[in-house]
Amino acid sequence: VEKNPRLTLVLALATLISAFGSSFQYGYNVAVVNSPAPDMQKFYTSVYESRNATVTDNVLTLLWSLTVSMYPMGGFFGSLMVAPLVNNFGRKGTLLFNNIFSIVPAIMMGISEVVGSFEIIIVARFLVGICAGLSSNVVPMYLGELAPKNLRGAVGIVPQLFITVGILVAQVFGIRSILGNAEGWPIMLALTGIPAVLELFILPFFPESPRYMLIQKGDEKNARKALQRLRGWQDVDEELQEMRLEEQSEQAEGQLSVFTLFTLRSLRWQLVSIIIMNMGQQLSGVNAIYYYADSIFSSAGVKDNDVQYVTVGTGSVNVLMTLAAVFIVETSGRKLLLLIGFGICCAACVILTVALSLQDTLQWMPYVSIACIIIYVIGHAIGPSPIPTVVTNEIFRQSSRPAAFMVAGSVHWLSNFIVGLVFPFLEKGLGAYSFIIFAFICLATFIYIWVVIPETKNTTFLEISKLFAARNKVEIVVEAEEQKMKDLSQYTLE
Numbered sequence: 001v002e003k004n005p006r007l008t009l010v011l012a013l014a015t016l017i018s019a020f021g022s023s024f025q026y027g028y029n030v031a032v033v034n035s036p037a038p039d040m041q042k043f044y045t046s047v048y049e050s051r052n053a054t055v056t057d058n059v060l061t062l063l064w065s066l067t068v069s070m071y072p073m074g075g076f077f078g079s080l081m082v083a084p085l086v087n088n089f090g091r092k093g094t095l096l097f098n099n100i101f102s103i104v105p106a107i108m109m110g111i112s113e114v115v116g117s118f119e120i121i122i123v124a125r126f127l128v129g130i131c132a133g134l135s136s137n138v139v140p141m142y143l144g145e146l147a148p149k150n151l152r153g154a155v156g157i158v159p160q161l162f163i164t165v166g167i168l169v170a171q172v173f174g175i176r177s178i179l180g181n182a183e184g185w186p187i188m189l190a191l192t193g194i195p196a197v198l199e200l201f202i203l204p205f206f207p208e209s210p211r212y213m214l215i216q217k218g219d220e221k222n223a224r225k226a227l228q229r230l231r232g233w234q235d236v237d238e239e240l241q242e243m244r245l246e247e248q249s250e251q252a253e254g255q256l257s258v259f260t261l262f263t264l265r266s267l268r269w270q271l272v273s274i275i276i277m278n279m280g281q282q283l284s285g286v287n288a289i290y291y292y293a294d295s296i297f298s299s300a301g302v303k304d305n306d307v308q309y310v311t312v313g314t315g316s317v318n319v320l321m322t323l324a325a326v327f328i329v330e331t332s333g334r335k336l337l338l339l340i341g342f343g344i345c346c347a348a349c350v351i352l353t354v355a356l357s358l359q360d361t362l363q364w365m366p367y368v369s370i371a372c373i374i375i376y377v378i379g380h381a382i383g384p385s386p387i388p389t390v391v392t393n394e395i396f397r398q399s400s401r402p403a404a405f406m407v408a409g410s411v412h413w414l415s416n417f418i419v420g421l422v423f424p425f426l427e428k429g430l431g432a433y434s435f436i437i438f439a440f441i442c443l444a445t446f447i448y449i450w451v452v453i454p455e456t457k458n459t460t461f462l463e464i465s466k467l468f469a470a471r472n473k474v475e476i477v478v479e480a481e482e483q484k485m486k487d488l489s490q491y492t493l494e
Contacts, residue, residue: 004148004150005148005150005151005231005232006232007151007155008229008230008231008232009232010206010207010229010230010232011146011147011151011155011230013206014143014146014203014206014207014230015143015146015147015155015158016158017198017199017202017203017206018092018095018139018142018143018159018199018203018206019139019143019158019159019161019162020162020195020198020199021095021099021195021196021198021199021200021202021203022095022098022131022134022135022138022139022159022195022199023135023136023139023158023159023160023162023163023166024162024163024165024166024169024195025102025128025131025132025135025166025192025195025196026131026132026135026136026163026166027162027163027164027165027166027167027168027169027170028166028167028169028170028191028192029071029125029128029129029132029166029170029192030071030163030166030167030170030287030290031166031167031170031171031174031290031293031315032170032173032174032188032189032192033067033068033125033189034170034171034174034290034293034294034311035170035171035174035175035176035180035294035308035311036174036179036180036181036184036185036188037064037294039180039181039182039185040064040067040121040185041060041064042182043113043118043182043185044060044063044064044118045060047116047117047118048063048118050116061424063118063122065420065421065424066122067118067121067122067125068125068420069417069420069421070122070123070125070126070129071125071126071128071129071132071420072129072413072414072416072417072420073126073129073413073417074125074126074127074128074129074130074131074132074133075129075130075132075133075136075409075412075413075416075417076129076133076409076410076413076414076417077126077129077130077133078101078129078130078131078132078133078134078135078136078137078409078413079133079134079136079137079405079406079408079409079410079412079413080406080410081130081133081134082094082133082134082137082138082402082405082406082409083257083258083402083403083405083406085097085134085138086138086141086212086402087216087255087402090208090209090212090213090217091138091141091142091145091208091209091212092142092203092204092206092207092208092209093208094134094138095135095138095139095142095199095203096199096200096203096204098131098134098135098138099131099196099197099199099200101127101128101130101131101134102128102131102192102193102195102196103193103196103197103200104124104127105123105124105125105127105128105131105192105193106124106128106189106190106191106192106193106194106196107190107193108120108121108123108124108127109121109124109125109128109186109189109190109192110186110187110189110190110193111186112124112186112189113185113186114186121189124189128192129413131196133409133413135159136159136163136389136409136412136413137389137405137406137408137409138405139159140156140159140389140390140392140393140405141209141393141401141402141405142209143155143156143158143159144156144390144393144394145209145210145211145212145393146207146209146210146230148231148239149458149459149460150330150458151330152390152393152394153329153330153334153390153457154326154327154329154330156329156386156389156390156393157322157325157326157329157386157387157390158326159389160322160325160385160386160389161319161322161323161326161386163385164315164318164319164322164381164385165319167290167315167318168312168315168316168318168319170188171308171311171312171315172312172315173188173191174188174308174311175308175309175312176308180308207225207226207229207230208222208226209226210223210224210226210227210230210240210243211223211243211398213226214240214243214244214247215243215246215247215250215398215399216255216398220240223240223243224236224240227239227240242460242462243398245462246397246398246461246462247398249397249462249465249476250397250398250399255399255402256399256400256403257403258403258406258407260403261400261403261404261407264400265472265473265474266465266468266469266472266474266476267396267400267404267468267472268472269452269468269471269472270395270396270404270468271404271407272452273391273395273448273452273453274388274391274392274395274404274407274408274411275407275408275411276445276448277338277384277387277388277391277392277408277445277449277453278388278408278411278412278415279411279415279441279445280342280384280441280442280444280445280448281384281385281388281412281415281445282411282412282415282416282419283415283418283419283438283441284342284345284349284380284384284438284441284442284445285349285419285423285435285437285438285441286345286376286377286380286384286385287416287419287420288419288420288423288438289314289373289376289377293307293311293314294307294308294311295427296373297310297311297370297373299356299427300355300356300359300366300369300370300373301359301365301366301369302366302370310370313374314373314374314377317374317377317378317381318377318380318381321377321378321381321382322381322385322386324382325337325381325382325383325386325387326386329386329387329390329457330457330458333455333456333457334387334390334391334394334453334455334456334457335449335453335454335455335456336455337382337383337387338383338384338387338388338391338449338453339383339446339449339450340379340382340383341379341380341381341382341383341384341385341387342379342383342384342442342443342445342446342449343379343442343446344375344376344378344379344380344382345376345379345380345384345438345439345442346439346442346443346446347375348372348373348375348376348379349372349376349435349436349438349439349442350435350436350439351368351372352369352372352373352376352435353432353433353435353436353439355368355369355372356369356431356432356435357431357432357433384445388408389408391453391456392404392405392408394456394459394461394464395456395464395465395468397461397462397465398461452471454467454468462476
């Protein structure tokens with residue numbers, strides 16, 4: 001009798017603490033520099049001038065661009081560290097080690113004003129970027145390996161949910177009467193260290209990924225113990241069996257490097273898929289909206305003092321929609337959510353372009369612009385934001401998963417970096433038409449997903465490999481092993 005594993009307390013708490021300790025910070029640091037930007041720029045100017053040099057507009061724009069974009073740059077380097085760290089320290093071990101890259105920069109940013117240096121902020125943004133780059137890849141990997149297959153999608157979206165909560169918290173703290181002011185911003189930047197400290201103390205009490213312990217460490221005793229804690233029952237043989245099967249079909253491959261990943265025919269379409277999904281997710285302009293929300297809303301005609309509240313409103317919508325995705329991903333499936341999401345984003349970008357170009361002629365156009373941005377955020381939160389990491393986790397197996405996350409993460413952060421760096425100049429150059437580029441990218445991604453990506457809900461990792469085998473024109477050698485296993489288990493039962 002196949003019992004469907006339920007969400008146990010151990011699994012729920014492991015999910016919450018790793019998502020709060022790691023993923024939350026990713027979101028928090030995306031949005032944290034948005035509201036206090038004017039005050040921080042004043043600080044940059046005064047420090048610069050105290051060194052007997054005048055600040056031109058261009059120098060300030062450059063310094064600010066660096067402050068914003070050093071973060072995704074760090075994320076890119078963090079992604080490159082994923083495979084070596086998760087293979088040597090384990091998934092949980094990597095999350096614990098990663099807290100260094102949050103606590104150190106939090107202290108640096110907190111003292112930046114006192115020591116009168118803006119360079120220390122730029123360096124700290126790079127370091128906290130490494131933290132985000134590691135956690136955005138390792139948390140979904142860790143949780144995807146802890147969760148049973150009927151909960152994998154829902155649990156896999158929780159990190160994304162906490163990213164959106166992080167963004168919202170940063171937006172709320174950024175309200176001028178709270179911390180988004182000349183006195184408050186160093187505190188606001190330093191608060192990112194708190195979740196890291198909590199995780200450092202609590203996560204050690206939770207199990208390491210059983211798949212990692214069994215398949216990579218060959219430690220069956222602890223893998224079994226961990227699974228029993230996670231499932232809340234003693235009989236975990238069937239699941240261990242499935243892991244062993246996966247291990248056998250992979251022994252030929254060993255732990256794959258990124259280079260081997262690119263040469264393997266059997267993984268070709270999986271690889272193309274994660275690259276396109278991650279480029280689509282980032283280049284669809286979602287982070288342009290977060291990094292520069294205030295300036296976008298101002299240009300859409302929102303009054304200066306109301307901008308901060310509209311921004312918080314958008315952040316709240318984002319959290320609610322991602323929460324909705326957690327509950328519908330197991331019923332509606334991955335592919336449908338991706339398609340709906342990219343479709344909505346594409347339409348919203350087109351209408352936004354029209355609205356922005358007409359707003360001087362028509363009185364009510366700014367409202368249309370704001371509506372478009374909110375609809376865009378809804379679309380992105382349903383599919384493009386949360387689903388790619390879930391799918392990456394599902395379409396690769398244990399031996400290729402770390403390398404795959406490294407590729408996905410690098411593409412994700414490089415694209416993020418490009419948007420953060422290029423968008424201010426795009427906005428100056430193209431004005432209202434800058435969103436047409438994003439619409440085109442959404443459309444292209446939509447078509448690719450429609451044609452190539454299979455539905456992966458509630459299937460085992462092995463079955464998913466078979467779905468792709470046909471497209472890659474390869475055979476998967478496992479059937480014989482499976483049959484042997486079945487005969488053996490029959491034999492032992494009798």
